[in-house]
Amino acid sequence: xxxxxxxxxxxxxxxxxxxxxxxxxxxxxxxxxxxxxxxxxxxxxxxxxxxxxxxxxxxxxxxxxxxxxxxxxxxxxxxxxxxxxxxxxxxxxxxxxxxxxxxxxxxxxxxxxxxxxxxxxxxxxxxxxxxxxxxxxxxxxxxxxxxxxxxxxxxxxxxxxxxxxxxxxxxxxxxxxxxxxxxxxxxxxxxxxxxxxxxxxxxxxxxxxxxxxxxxxxxxxxxxxxxxxxxxxxxxxxxxxxxxxxxxxxxxxxxxxxxxxxxxxxxxxxxxxxxxx
Numbered sequence: 001x002x003x004x005x006x007x008x009x010x011x012x013x014x015x016x017x018x019x020x021x022x023x024x025x026x027x028x029x030x031x032x033x034x035x036x037x038x039x040x041x042x043x044x045x046x047x048x049x050x051x052x053x054x055x056x057x058x059x060x061x062x063x064x065x066x067x068x069x070x071x072x073x074x075x076x077x078x079x080x081x082x083x084x085x086x087x088x089x090x091x092x093x094x095x096x097x098x099x100x101x102x103x104x105x106x107x108x109x110x111x112x113x114x115x116x117x118x119x120x121x122x123x124x125x126x127x128x129x130x131x132x133x134x135x136x137x138x139x140x141x142x143x144x145x146x147x148x149x150x151x152x153x154x155x156x157x158x159x160x161x162x163x164x165x166x167x168x169x170x171x172x173x174x175x176x177x178x179x180x181x182x183x184x185x186x187x188x189x190x191x192x193x194x195x196x197x198x199x200x201x202x203x204x205x206x207x208x209x210x211x212x213x214x215x216x217x218x219x220x221x222x223x224x225x226x227x228x229x230x231x232x233x234x235x236x237x238x239x240x241x242x243x244x245x246x247x248x249x250x251x252x253x254x255x256x257x258x259x260x261x262x263x264x265x266x267x268x269x270x271x272x273x274x275x276x277x
Contacts, residue, residue, distance in 0.1 A: 179265020
């Protein structure tokens with residue numbers, strides 16, 4: 001269902017106040033370099049599209065303006081961005097998280113370039129025709145042995161994007177079922193084991209869809225990059241700073257998507273159970 005997840009004693013305080021503020025400023029600068037408000041603006045738009053599709057699939061015509069308003073509130077940037085930042089910043093406060101190295105990369109010309117390309121591609125994929133075209137293009141690239149395919153595959157592998165997104169999607173699915181249960185839409189006959197079994201039965205489909213979407217998306221996003229730029233990006237991803245940033249991003253996104261999914265389940269469950277939103 002959610003396969004596109006494809007993110008510091010009074011006297012002592014005097015002594016640590018400056019470093020703590022510097023660390024906080026550094027993380028804030030990193031969030032700005034990553035263009036997180038723009039990332040979450042696109043995610044909010046994706047949520048609106050997904051919410052409309054959910055209504056069509058689960059309760060055609062029954063949601064109406066109240067459902068649309070609920071989806072808009074659930075995916076509000078003012079709500080989901082702070083939730084992400086709280087988890088993201090907590091992860092980066094752990095010992096060994098070299099935020100200076102992260103900022104050095106994403107504040108560089110290449111860092112700004114890749115972030116802008118990733119967001120632009122994600123925004124373009126809101127158009128279903130563009131998404132279909134990106135998949136066809138990636139198939140063509142593989143068929144002719146385009147060297148960028150190997151670089152994209154290496155980037156995906158180094159960052160563990162498939163496993164992380166599949167895991168995140170399954171956690172989100174579980175949260176959605178929890179939301180349905182909260183609203184009384186599942187019925188007593190559906191046990192916890194039934195829910196877990198249903199989620200695991202979706203794994204292969206989620207994995208296949210995730211694999212296709214991530215590779216075609218990244219191939220489109222990184223098309224303007226030279227092979228040298230791609231290798232530099234991959235090299236950063238292999239560093240301890242790159243790994244720590246990747247883990248913090250996924251932790252933040254997982255927190256958001258689990259919350260979003262549960263709330264969507266609650267709202268959808270109320271409709272399915274015949275109650276007003």
